[in-house]
Amino acid sequence: MVNDDSSIAQPTTPGQRSTTLSLASVLAEPARLRPSATAVIEGDQHVGYGQLWEQVRAHAAALRGRGVQPGDRVAIVAPNVIDFVRAYYAVLTAGAVVVPVPLLLVPDEAAHLLRDSGAKLVIGHTSQRALAEESARRVGVPVLTVGPGGDPEASPETTSLTELAAAAEPVASFATRAPEDPAVIFYTSGTTGRPKGAVLTHLNLVMNAVVNAFDANDTRRDDKVLGCLPLFHVFGQTVSLNTTFRAGAALVLQPKFDPGEALELIRRHEVTQLNGVPTMYIRMLEAAGPETALPSLRLCVSGGAALPVAVLENFERRFGASIHEGYGLSETSPTATVNQPAFGARAGTVGHPLWGVDAEVADPDVDDRIELLPTGQTGEIVIRGHNVFAGYLGDPAATRAAVVDGWFRTGDMGRKDADGYLSIVDRKKDLIIRNGYNIYPREVEELLIRHPAVAQCAVIGLPDPERGEEICAVVVPEPGELADDSLSGAIRAWAAEQTAHHKYPRRVVFVDELPLGPSHKVLKRELREQLTETNTAARG
Structure with a gap:
C-alpha cells in the first residue's frame, strides 16, 4: 500500500502555480556559470560541472524512458560514489522524489522503505546489488543499476541505467516543480517502531x-x-x-x-x-x-x-x-x-x-x-x-x-x-532519572571523555529496582589499557571526585566498539536493550 497524506503538499502540474523551484538547480546553475570547474572527485575521476550536468540530464532522459513521471518516488541504494550523485540529480531532474536507502539495512528493512514510500523503481549501485535486488523483489518493483557492469550474479531482469543513459538524448532541463512539492523522503532512524518518512520539499x-x-x-x-x-x-x-x-x-x-x-x-x-x-x-x-x-x-x-x-x-x-x-x-x-x-x-x-x-x-x-x-x-x-x-x-x-x-x-x-x-x-528519551534526580547523559559523557584511559563512551540508564534507573558508562578504552575491574573502579572513583554524588556512573562496562547506526550515531537504544537483558539475567 502506498502511503499518502493530503496534509502534505502533493505534486503539481506545470501551470498550476506560477512560482517554481527545483533542487536540481543547485547543480544546473554552476554548470551554466562555470562548466569547466571541478564538481566532484572520486579516486582518479575528476568530473566538471558541465560534464556532470550533461550526464545527469541523460540519466533523467533514461528514467523518463522507463516511465518515471513527476511526483513518482524513486529509491537509491548506493555508496558515496559519483554514480550516487548522477542518480540523485537525475531523479530530481525528472521531477521525481528521491528515497535514499541506508546501506546498513537488511532487505526486510529496505523493503519497508520501498513499500511505505510507494517507490516506483530502485536505482542500485552494482556494489549494493544484493540489497537493491532483494528488497525490490519483496515489493515487486524493478531495479536499474548504476556503476561498473559485468556482474555474472546480477538478475537477468535488472537493467543498467548507466547503459540506458549512454544511449539517451539528454533532456533540455529539469522538470517544473513547485516550492512545496516533495523532493526527498528521509526515513527516520526509528527509535520507536518502524521508521517514518519525513517529507522534505524543494x-x-x-x-x-x-x-x-x-x-x-x-x-x-x-x-x-x-x-x-x-x-x-x-x-x-x-x-x-x-x-x-x-x-x-x-x-x-x-x-x-x-x-x-x-x-x-x-x-x-x-x-x-x-x-x-x-x-x-x-x-x-x-x-x-x-x-x-x-x-x-x-x-x-x-x-x-x-x-x-x-x-x-x-x-x-x-x-x-x-x-x-x-x-x-x-x-x-x-x-x-x-x-x-x-x-x-x-x-x-x-x-x-x-x-x-x-x-x-x-x-x-x-x-x-x-x-x-x-x-x-x-x-x-x-x-x-x-x-x-x-x-x-x-x-x-x-x-x-x-x-x-x-x-x-x-x-x-x-x-x-x-x-x-x-x-x-x-x-x-535519553534522560536518566535516578532517585528522582534528572541526569543528562551528555554531561557525564563530557566528563568521562577527559579520563586518560577513555577513548570513547556512551552513558545510559538501566532499570534499577531501588533507584528507578542506574547510571551506566559504556567505555571503549584507549589502546593498551587493560579493561578489567581495576580500571572500572578507577574510572568510577575518578568520576565520583569530579561531579555530584548522584551523577557519577555506578557501573562501567567495557566494549571494543560502540554500535553505530548508518549515520555513525551511537545506538544507545541497542546498548540499553543488551545491558538490560544482561541485568535481568543476572538477577534471575
Missing part, C-alpha cells in the same frame, strides 16, 4: 543549502569539501553535497569512511572543509600519526550528535582547523543552528539559528501548545522556519504531534544562554 532543501553555503559555514568557490558523511543521510546530502554544489565548490568523495584514508584524502587533494559526526573526529585523532599535518584544512562542521568539548579542543589543537558544531534533524533539512562566523564559535554549544529559522526552548510537559521558557531554563528545543519538513508520509497524527503552533518539537532538551547560544543537554 524549498526546504534549496534554502538549507543556500543558507549553509553563504550565511552559516562560509563555504567558498575554491573550497574542496570532503564527502565522507554518507550521502543517503540528510547531513551528508545537504551539508556536503547540495551546499558544496550551491557554492560551486568541489566535493571529494570517500565511498566508505575510514579515518586513515580520510586523512590521506585531505592531504592529497588539499581539502579545505570537513563535515563529520563526532565519532569521525574521534577516529581521525586516533588514526593520526605524530607527523600527520593538514595545513589546507580551514573549516570543520560537526553535527549528528553532541561533540565532546575535549574532542573539539584536541582536534583544533592537533590540526589547527576550527570546528563549528551545529544541530539539526531529518525533519529540519537538517541544519537548524550552528556556530557561525557572524557570532563567533563557542565550544560546547551549537551556536545560533540559521538565517530565517527560529530555535527556542519550550516547556516539555505541555503537549497541546508551545510555551516558551525564559533564557537559561532547560526545556525541549522547538524549531520553526523554512527548514521544517512538510510532514510524516501517511501519518497525519504523528505530524500533528510533532508540529504544534507552527513549531517542530524536536524531542531534544536544551537551554539558551544570555548571548543566544543554544546548548544541547540531551535527548528527552
Whole structure:
C-alpha cells in the first residue's frame, strides 16, 4: 500500500502555480556559470560541472524512458560514489522524489522503505546489488543499476541505467516543480517502531543549502569539501553535497569512511572543509600519526550528535582547523543552528539559528501548545522556519504531534544562554532519572571523555529496582589499557571526585566498539536493550 497524506503538499502540474523551484538547480546553475570547474572527485575521476550536468540530464532522459513521471518516488541504494550523485540529480531532474536507502539495512528493512514510500523503481549501485535486488523483489518493483557492469550474479531482469543513459538524448532541463512539492523522503532512524518518512520539499532543501553555503559555514568557490558523511543521510546530502554544489565548490568523495584514508584524502587533494559526526573526529585523532599535518584544512562542521568539548579542543589543537558544531534533524533539512562566523564559535554549544529559522526552548510537559521558557531554563528545543519538513508520509497524527503552533518539537532538551547560544543537554528519551534526580547523559559523557584511559563512551540508564534507573558508562578504552575491574573502579572513583554524588556512573562496562547506526550515531537504544537483558539475567 502506498502511503499518502493530503496534509502534505502533493505534486503539481506545470501551470498550476506560477512560482517554481527545483533542487536540481543547485547543480544546473554552476554548470551554466562555470562548466569547466571541478564538481566532484572520486579516486582518479575528476568530473566538471558541465560534464556532470550533461550526464545527469541523460540519466533523467533514461528514467523518463522507463516511465518515471513527476511526483513518482524513486529509491537509491548506493555508496558515496559519483554514480550516487548522477542518480540523485537525475531523479530530481525528472521531477521525481528521491528515497535514499541506508546501506546498513537488511532487505526486510529496505523493503519497508520501498513499500511505505510507494517507490516506483530502485536505482542500485552494482556494489549494493544484493540489497537493491532483494528488497525490490519483496515489493515487486524493478531495479536499474548504476556503476561498473559485468556482474555474472546480477538478475537477468535488472537493467543498467548507466547503459540506458549512454544511449539517451539528454533532456533540455529539469522538470517544473513547485516550492512545496516533495523532493526527498528521509526515513527516520526509528527509535520507536518502524521508521517514518519525513517529507522534505524543494524549498526546504534549496534554502538549507543556500543558507549553509553563504550565511552559516562560509563555504567558498575554491573550497574542496570532503564527502565522507554518507550521502543517503540528510547531513551528508545537504551539508556536503547540495551546499558544496550551491557554492560551486568541489566535493571529494570517500565511498566508505575510514579515518586513515580520510586523512590521506585531505592531504592529497588539499581539502579545505570537513563535515563529520563526532565519532569521525574521534577516529581521525586516533588514526593520526605524530607527523600527520593538514595545513589546507580551514573549516570543520560537526553535527549528528553532541561533540565532546575535549574532542573539539584536541582536534583544533592537533590540526589547527576550527570546528563549528551545529544541530539539526531529518525533519529540519537538517541544519537548524550552528556556530557561525557572524557570532563567533563557542565550544560546547551549537551556536545560533540559521538565517530565517527560529530555535527556542519550550516547556516539555505541555503537549497541546508551545510555551516558551525564559533564557537559561532547560526545556525541549522547538524549531520553526523554512527548514521544517512538510510532514510524516501517511501519518497525519504523528505530524500533528510533532508540529504544534507552527513549531517542530524536536524531542531534544536544551537551554539558551544570555548571548543566544543554544546548548544541547540531551535527548528527552535519553534522560536518566535516578532517585528522582534528572541526569543528562551528555554531561557525564563530557566528563568521562577527559579520563586518560577513555577513548570513547556512551552513558545510559538501566532499570534499577531501588533507584528507578542506574547510571551506566559504556567505555571503549584507549589502546593498551587493560579493561578489567581495576580500571572500572578507577574510572568510577575518578568520576565520583569530579561531579555530584548522584551523577557519577555506578557501573562501567567495557566494549571494543560502540554500535553505530548508518549515520555513525551511537545506538544507545541497542546498548540499553543488551545491558538490560544482561541485568535481568543476572538477577534471575
